[in-house]
Amino acid sequence: MTSSMPVLIEIDFDWCKACGICVNICPRKVLAEASDGSPEIIDARRCTRCLLCELICPDFAIRVGREK
Amino acid sequence: MAKPAELASTKELIEKYIRRNGVPSIWCPGCGIGTVVGSMLRAIDHLRLRQEDVVIVTGIGCSGLIYNYLRFDGFHGTHGRALAIATGIKAANPRLHVVVPMGDGDCAAIGGNHFIHAARRNIDLTAIVINNQIYGMTGGQSSPTTVQQSRTSTAPRGHLERPFDVCELAKGAGATYIARGVTSNPIQLADLLERAMAHKGFSVVEVLSQCPVQAGRRAGRSEPWEMLQWLKGVTVSAKRGTDDVSLGKFITGELLKEDAPEWTEEYDKLIAIAGGRS
Incomplete structure (x- = not known):
């Protein structure tokens, strides 16, 4: 399922510790690891809003836009 | 179980419950404690508990710092004594929801005695036992829940002793709500914590968690993600049956729920018999 509109995913890099959990847990491979280990959004259209990254992030650093 | 989208968003948690000037936390990258805190806050939010009715009491160690990041009344107590302090708070004001990470x-070593006696009394507290199977803050020494043969700084050739099963310990001691969650499943964890907090009586939620730095590194799993994969592999949901226990897996989900007289209610009855509070 690919939605036509990309989902808004916000990453707070002041809070992110580049642990790599969100990148690896995403079932749709929306994120990739940048050279410093922090997450990088590669295709927000693949996001299904399962919210796993947001709910598991130990540092409250990733936020997925909810449906309006 | 609440659907993920029904749980509070991280934005809402930050606005309501988190002391922003303390963040980012002191915890190492990929530490499971932050995930437990997230699920705990979502459980509190989903239960619609009023912020002023919730008290967070912690002890010493990495988990002891939880209280410092949250906008609740609370107490950062002494090592192992969180439940003793929580018992005092609850006895003085039974209206409060006292949550003890x-x-x-x-919990199981320094505070082992407080743990079994809080369970025996069935006092209405919620104990969250974040079990990463290691003493993280002090340098990776074996703990009472370290599994046999795992390597720690005090057992470089493998840990000799048998571990406590925290849930069985709680059961034997008389806890009336027992569940086990795992940081790889924060949705189930929020649900279990919500049920535990809603339960009248002593509730225990053991959470299998990851310490990538002190435990993972020595086990060849220093990436937080590898630790989560491992936790996923060693756990099985109670809903899928318990046949996997024989394979040495940890069963997650609700393990026990029973009704029994709760300590503060019994105490109030006793006070009424004795002629009321002076």
């Missing part, structure tokens, strides 16, 4: 060392 502890580590495995804090």
